[in-house]
Amino acid sequence: MAGLVRTGARHQRAARRAGEGGKRTEYLAFTLAGEAYAVQIAFIAEILKPPPITEVPRAPRNILGVVSVRGKLVTVVDLRRRFQLAESPIDRKSRILLTDLGLGEQIGLLVDEVLQVYRLAESELEAASALGGDQPAHIAGIGRPPGQLLVLLDLRPILET
Amino acid sequence: MLEVPGGRGDPSFDKARDEFFSEAQELVDGLGRDLVALDQALKRGHSDPEIINDVFRGVHTLKGLAGLFGASRMSVVSHELEDVLDDLRLGRVELSSHVLDALFQAVEIYNRILAAEKGDGPDPTADAEALLVALGQVSEHRGGTGVGLIAQYDLDPGLLGVLTEYEEHRLRTNIQAGLALFRIRVRFSLATIDSALDDLKEKTKPHGEIITYLPTGSGTDIETIELEILMASRALLHVLRAAIAGPQVDIEEVRRRTAHSLAVQSSLPAAPMAAAPAPRSPVIRLDPTTDAATLGGSGPPPILGSTGLPALRAESTSARGSGPAPSATPAPPPGALTGPVGVPSRELSLRSVSQTVRVDIRKLDNLMTIVGELAIVRTAIAGLSDRVRIRPELRQLGIELQRLHRSFDRHLSQLQNGILEVRMVPLGQVFDKLARVVRQISREHDKLVKLSITGAETEIDKLIVEELSDPLMHMIRNAIDHGIEPPSEREHVGKDEVGNIVLNAFQKGNHVLIEVEDDGRGMNPEAIVASAVRKGMVSADEAKDLTAQDIFALVYMPGFTTKEVATDLSGRGVGLDVVKTNIAKLGGVVDIVSGVGIGTKMTITLPITLAIISVLLVEIAGRLFAMPLASVGEAMGFDDRQVRTLEGREVMTVRGKSLPVCRLARLFGLAATEPASTRSFVVIALMGNRSLGFVVDRLLGQQDIVVKALGRSIKSVRGFAGATELGDQRVALVLDVAALIDEVLAGGESRFMAAALA
Incomplete structure (x- = not known):
């Protein structure tokens, strides 16, 4: 438990503050198979060091298994499998992002490494169409903080199915 | 009239109604008793706050009860009465003989309302309204007293700031009565604070009243807590000190701030309760004799005052006159809410009723989850303590850690047991229903059946009890329909014409066993096999190899029945398989033992709780x-x-x-x-x-x-x-x-x- 970082409430407040200003939104950036992604921090309840994951036989392939977070069972999804990226074993940089989209359950996302929180101004956001062609629904756009390029994810299409 | 879900014809309606009446009557009787005590105390010139509190609790419970059963007149009266009693309790209204008259009148009105609800008394609405007016007038005469009184004492403003209204009132009353205030600082060990505090309360009781106590928050380490206790007493400092002496006790008298205050104090009446100033406009006195006349002589005229109790008792029995054999003591309602049967339980039941809390079982599930997590923490601590202990330089630390772990372990299992206990309800809840089923079914089928129940007090998880009534119902029906023979047949084989069904429940380890046993004709293995073969459940060849256990297992097969003609009871082949499935859902199993001509015993084994x-x-x-x-x-x-x-x-x-x-x-x-x-x-x-x-x-x-x-x-x-x-x-x-x-x-x-x- 010592490794848990509680971020949820604080960042939800921060996100609300930023939302009212209409100026900046906070994103949590992480890597999957070497590429940088980010999700709105308002949906992240907690960042966990991965506890032992119990695989659930015959579950969809995206689902790594279940873990226990303070007595509650949480399903863990492997975004790399979902995005058909190269997989690597869990190491000491791996983290589970505990997301809460208000779907009735919290879902864990296994990521390779958590980078940092970016407060992105509207000017630093690009639409997904900037990538050209038809982009999948879970790609919300591009974030361009100085010196970085982030694929912004919309978690709903990923986790609702 | 009462509006109770279930409707008039439903026996459970009658039962609930009966319970309501007996419980309400008991409470009203208790009120009468308390008021008599209050009256006597008032005549001796002082008031007893504990009795007022008891009356308040009783009325509060009555209000809840009345609300539950839609007895609206009773609710209204209780509500108004509660206000008056609250005022009394908090000293906003002085307890005078006028007020007491109104309270006695309320008891009388309660009895009339109960009689009317039962249908054997006149409509008490007019009387009730008169009472409400009187109660309303009592409440209007609240007065603020002795506001500046407390300020004369050298009391910590922080302490005064957190006094409840009641505590403030008690403080004021005690000062007015000329008692001295004492400040006691006691250091308690956290582990034993409950019993130690009770101990202290017991010791101080003969000497005065504890107004309040608060943690001081200073100079305490993590194992102990220091409380500051404010106490009023007539005793001198050294007497008190001798009474509650101890190494952790520090006691001092609270000083007055000014010298003048003594004069102020002496000018106050020593016992203001007895010399209470009359209300500015007098309370309307309800005349008991005229009210009794409106009853049309259905009861003896109530005599209020010091002899109020017997009069009320007589009134209450006459109100219950339509029931079988009126008794002087109303029967306590069956069920878990009352204490042991008998006269001594009266005071007890008054409390137990008002101290019951209804809890959503999901909340208990949540608590159980937390306990589960703590169990995991416990395991982690054990591991840590093992690791520390093997390091020689940390030996002492390891021993302490281990001691803490053991204590944690012990308390955690107590907590777990405590939560499980809260989920438990007696099986009697479902057994009562079965007794009605037996009576009904046996009558319909001209069979004479005596049901004996043992172990109705055996407790099991609430969720399990809810799911048990259907399976048990099936089993009882089977026992009556298939098991118990008609009286003539029973006589013919030399049995008593009354068949016996025994329902036993008992706990065995972590399981509860429920046995349904009849002394009927038993299960005939040949008939079972023949029927199963006929229905194609087993082949004739297979049938030859079946063991007795296999044969009994056949009766659980869906569609199985030995009855040639389906009755409305059983014989449709829907039954035992449902029983088995339902019990399995609860994590239980059913076993059958049967002897031809001797009877059948089915045993359900269930886990005590679904939580674990x-x-x-x-x-x-x-x-x-x-x-x-x-x-x-x-x-x-x-x-x-x-x-x-x-x-x-x-x-x-x-x-x-x-x-x-x-x-x-x-x-x-x-x-x-x-x-x-x-x-x-x-x-x-x-x-x-x-x-x-x-x-x-x-x-x-x-x-x-x-x-x-x-x-x-x-x-x-x-x-x-x-x-x-x-x-x-x-x-x-x-x-x-x-x-x-x-x-x-x-x-x-x-x-x-x-x-x-x-």
């Missing part, structure tokens, strides 16, 4: 799984060579019988993490009449676990009832044995069907 189940931990391809023990028959060594493939399904032979086998590693598509061990096991699972052998690599033992549901995202994955945390943050999936058996056997059947069609 016993599982067999098994390992499959290096992963842990839990199988609920309730569905496990036995486990044995597994030998590949015993397996034959029949119609595409793997089958092994156990004691001369075919047992379909399911290799869980294969079903789950699990690749072995290590080379297959030479030995593996087969766990034979039973569900209803079907059994299946699950092949597992290792048996890891038995454990009691808390099952948690899987998240919505993987609810649809077949074969798992949930998961549990084993400590070390490891999670094991709990197999849904019934679903797996369904899946495996149905899969086999469809393959077989496909082959047959091709």
Whole structure:
């Protein structure tokens, strides 16, 4: 438990503050198979060091298994499998992002490494169409903080199915 | 009239109604008694705050009860009365003989309302309204008294700031009565504070009144807590000090701030309660004699005052006159809410009723989850303490850590037991219903049946009790319809013409056993087999090899019946299979023992609680799984060579019988993490009449676990009832044995069907 970082409430407040200003939104950036992604921090309840994951036989392939977070069972999804990226074993940089989209359950996302929180101004956001062609629904756009390029994810299409 | 769900014809309606009346009557009688005591105290010139509190609690309970049963007149009266009593309690209104008159009148009105609700008294609405007016006038004469009084004392403003209104009132009253204030600082050990504080209260009681106590928050370490107790007493400092002496006790008198205050004090009446100034406009006095006249002589005229109690008692019995054999003491309602039967329980029941809390069982589930987490923390601490202890330089620390761990462990199991206990309700709840069923069914079928119940007080998880009534109902019906013979037949075989059904419940370890036993004709194995063969459930050849146990197992098969003619009771072949399935859902099993001509005994074995189940931990391809023990028959060594493939399904032979086998590693598509061990096991699972052998690599033992549901995202994955945390943050999936058996056997059947069609 010592490794848990509680971020949820604080960042939800921060996100609300930023939302009212209409100026900046906070994103949590992480890597999957070497590429940088980010999700709105308002949906992240907690960042966990991965506890032992119990695989659930015959579950969809995206689902790594279940873990226990303070007595509650949480399903863990492997975004790399979902995005058909190269997989690597869990190491000491791996983290589970505990997301809460208000779907009735919290879902864990296994990521390779958590980078940092970016407060992105509207000017630093690009639409997904900037990538050209038809982009999948879970790609919300591009974030361009100085010196970085982030694929912004919309978690709903990923986790609702 | 009362509006109770269920309707008039429903026996449960009558019962609830009866309970309401007896409980309400008991409370009203209690009020009468308390008021007499209050009256006597007032005549002696002082008031007893404890009695006023008792009256307040009684009225509050009555209000709740009245609300529950839609007795609106009673609710209104109680509500108004509560206000007056609250004012009295908090000293906003002085207790005078006028006020007491109104209170006595209220008791009288309660009795009339109860009589009217029962339908044997005149409408008391007019009287009740008169009372409400009187009570309203009492409330109007609240007065603020002695505001500046407290300020004369050298009391910590922080302490004064947190006094409740009641405490402030008591403080004021005591000062007015000329008592001295004492400040006591006591240091308690956190572990024993409850008993130590009670001890202290007991010691101080003869000397005065504890107004309030607060933690000081200063100079305490983590093991102790210091309380500052404010006490009023007539005793001198050294007397008090002698009474409550102790190494951790520090006592001093609270000083007045000014010298003038003495004069102020002496000018105050010593006992203001007795010399209470009359209200500015007098309370309307309700004349008891005229009110009694409106009763039309249905009871003796109530005599209020010091003899009020007997008069009220007589009134209450006459109000109950329409019932069978009026008794001077109303029967306490059956059920868990009352104390032991008998006169001494009266005061007790008054309290127990008002101290009951209804709790949503989900909240208890939440608490149980937290306990589960603490258990995991406990395991972690144990590991830590072991690691510390092997380091010589940390030996002392290790010993302390271990001591803390043991204490934590002990309290945690107490907490767990405590929560489980709260979930428990007596089986009597469902047994009562069964007694009615027996009476009704036996009458309809001209059978004479005597039902004896033992162990109705046996407690079991609330959720289980809810699910038990249907299965038990089926079993009782079976016993009456199939078991107990008609009186003539019973006489013919030399039995008493009254048949006996015995319902026994008792606890055995972590299980509750419920036996339904009849002394009827018993189950005839030949008839059962013949019927099963006729219905094609077994072939004539198979039938020859059936053991007694196998034969009894047949009655659980869906559609089984020996009755040629279906009655409206049973014989449709829907029954025992439902019983078995319902009990299995609760994690229980049913066993049958029967002797022809002697009778049948069916035993249900249930876990005490659903919050915790016993599982067999098994390992499959290096992963842990839990199988609920309730569905496990036995486990044995597994030998590949015993397996034959029949119609595409793997089958092994156990004691001369075919047992379909399911290799869980294969079903789950699990690749072995290590080379297959030479030995593996087969766990034979039973569900209803079907059994299946699950092949597992290792048996890891038995454990009691808390099952948690899987998240919505993987609810649809077949074969798992949930998961549990084993400590070390490891999670094991709990197999849904019934679903797996369904899946495996149905899969086999469809393959077989496909082959047959091709």
